[in-house]
Amino acid sequence: MTQPGTFHGVGLGPGDPDLLTVQAVKLVESAGLLTYFAKAGRRGNARAIVDKWVPKGKPELPLWYPMTTESHFGSDVYVDTLREFYERSVGAIADVLDMGKDVVLVCEGDPMFYGSFMHLHARLKDRYPTKITPGVTGMAGCWAAAGLAMTWGDDQLSVLPGTLDEDDLVERLKATDAAVIMKLGSNFPKVRKAIERAGLTARATYVERGTMAGEIVLPLAERAEDSAPYFSLILIPGEGRRP
């Protein structure tokens, strides 16, 4: 029987192709199959980041998210549709692993930090050898781009989704030393208000497309728009011990 291949989750970092790790580049080069998530019919951002490192003729498989715009996030239809999509993706990947080939799934940022990869990893890790190559997170790319020193001495850092309700956000912002607020989108006005109520607007920086083309770094107070794209977040650095 053929020895099964290894399933790799490989972080690509925040967007600049030179922020791939050396190990990520090696795995992209040696992959039996290169795979990645993308919107249906698109090449997607992960594939764009990795482009300059993909050898000509490398077998590839895009994993196209199902269209779910019509169904609400937490709804049964949404959950079922996604579940079927993940199961189907797992099937396709398992077929290649069974042929003894390594499958490399490349992901924006770090694969184990809010990564869709995790849904496939959870289904495959007990059936096949799996290996994780960590990546530079999107938030680290953003604080580097902004030149912000995030955590000092014994600072605590809270990573908060903008989906939390306003009062909850205010309370958590008041209780932490440093914060990263992700998943802004249409939550942006609410998040902005929560930061204002916590008295932190003067310390907050808005970053869009950190390390990528079209990068924007602004004091939060100077950001006029009332929504924010997918690749954006707000950074509030800590103020801990600094001799």
Added chain:
Amino acid sequence: MTQPGTFHGVGLGPGDPDLLTVQAVKLVESAGLLTYFAKAGRRGNARAIVDKWVPKGKPELPLWYPMTTESHFGSDVYVDTLREFYERSVGAIADVLDMGKDVVLVCEGDPMFYGSFMHLHARLKDRYPTKITPGVTGMAGCWAAAGLAMTWGDDQLSVLPGTLDEDDLVERLKATDAAVIMKLGSNFPKVRKAIERAGLTARATYVERGTMAGEIVLPLAERAEDSAPYFSLILIPGEGRRP
């Protein structure tokens, strides 16, 4: 007048030399001066990580931490000694920048996430061009090594120092979805007790030297010793939405 050089803070990642980014490798190769923090008289861990990427004959300057074992952490003597050390380091680096050479300070993990680099960056950023190259954090190296998917869906993540008092730790652990507890050392028994009180021991994993030689990954409950070395942390993954 000579154009001043650029001061670079470059993250080296969690320990495996192949977890440097491509950009970090390029900067180490092109640096006018390579510099790094280390214990007095030692080569130190950052220099060890980067070793295979340093060209022969590259000018180097170790920045040796002053001996502070005798003085307590928060004491005036400690703070003054460190401040003098940072000022002295800044002076040496500025001299080289003034000669028009780029200075590359390499740091374990990410330079803006609990990095000593930040103390020099704060002093130099308004005087010289500075650039940050983000790195894979130590915690991402550890959760990759442990194969732990940390944050799902709308999970919040709290990064907590083990220096917090026990009641505070318990409260914060109860209020978050996912947690990383760093700075264990002699705080380890207290941290263990706080996790127990928060009812999270079964979900907690202890990781020592993640991605490095001598790596240890253990369920927290199976870790017998009552202290933990510098390169160790505890991971409690979130349990958020997973179709």
